[in-house]
Amino acid sequence: MMGSGKSTVGKILAEVLGYSFFDSDKLVEQAVGMPSVAQIFKVHSEAFFRENESNVLRDLSSMQRLVVATGGGAVIRPINWNYMKKGLSVWLDVPVDALAKRIAQVGTASRPLLDQPSDDPYTAAFTKLSMLAEQRGEAYANADARVSLEEIAAKQGHGDVSKLTPTDIAIEALLQVGNFVNEHPTIHSQVGDLQVDSHSRRVQTL
Numbered sequence: 001m002m003g004s005g006k007s008t009v010g011k012i013l014a015e016v017l018g019y020s021f022f023d024s025d026k027l028v029e030q031a032v033g034m035p036s037v038a039q040i041f042k043v044h045s046e047a048f049f050r051e052n053e054s055n056v057l058r059d060l061s062s063m064q065r066l067v068v069a070t071g072g073g074a075v076i077r078p079i080n081w082n083y084m085k086k087g088l089s090v091w092l093d094v095p096v097d098a099l100a101k102r103i104a105q106v107g108t109a110s111r112p113l114l115d116q117p118s119d120d121p122y123t124a125a126f127t128k129l130s131m132l133a134e135q136r137g138e139a140y141a142n143a144d145a146r147v148s149l150e151e152i153a154a155k156q157g158h159g160d161v162s163k164l165t166p167t168d169i170a171i172e173a174l175l176q177v178g179n180f181v182n183e184h185p186t187i188h189s190q191v192g193d194l195q196v197d198s199h200s201r202r203v204q205t206l
């Protein structure tokens, strides 16, 4: 979902794995030749953006050794799952309340689906994100691995997801991907260089 930490956590994972990092929103901007997703929505349409997003995900899906931060809405098109399933997909499951707090802090100008004039950015973001979460239903749950911030906070013995650092979240992502790989032997042979323990230690040294 928007603001869940895909770019922040994705860059950490790419660094420790020695992979390249790509942000699919940025690749769509480059492909269309416009400086922002917001402008693509405004000048063209959301449908035009979604078509280009699928093309970018298709192109990325034939590459290896990369971490991709997808757009938050990539989950809604079934064709995108064909592409995302060429690799391992990770759902950063962040409570809507925490997303709205983060987004209210940085503003909504770069997120066209949330960008409405409002005196109370937190409540506006919370309302719209709740609607999107409802509409998207179980779409995020198609991901191979789920990283639940509530579960990490509970494991750490507090219930406060706002205390979790990107490092905590990246380590949990490595753990959950490792679990998925171990449960799927055919995938195991394709991702031979995933060493959860040593990669997690390296996250802590960044």
Ligand SMILES: Nc1ncnc2c1ncn2[C@@H]1O[C@H](COP(=O)(O)OP(=O)(O)OP(=O)(O)O)[C@@H](O)[C@H]1O
Pocket: 001, 002, 003, 004, 005, 006, 007, 008, 009, 069, 072, 102, 106, 162, 164, 165, 166, 169
């Ligand atoms: N663990 C965290 N705790 C608090 N703030 C965070 C955390 N991770 C990321 N952030 C902040 O939340 C905002 C969104 O993070 P980020 O840009 O990584 O998310 P994203 O999923 O890539 O969002 P986008 O929808 O813009 O692509 C940023 O301002 C970032 O600094």
Ligand SMILES: O=C(O)C1=C[C@@H](O)[C@@H](O)[C@H](O)C1
Pocket: 001, 002, 025, 037, 070, 071, 072, 073, 074, 110, 111, 112, 113
């Ligand atoms: O959740 C969404 O639908 C979106 C998320 C962003 O990453 C962008 O892809 C765009 O703003 C739409």
Ligand SMILES: [Mg+2]
Pocket: 006, 007, 008, 023, 069
């Ligand atoms: Mg991002």
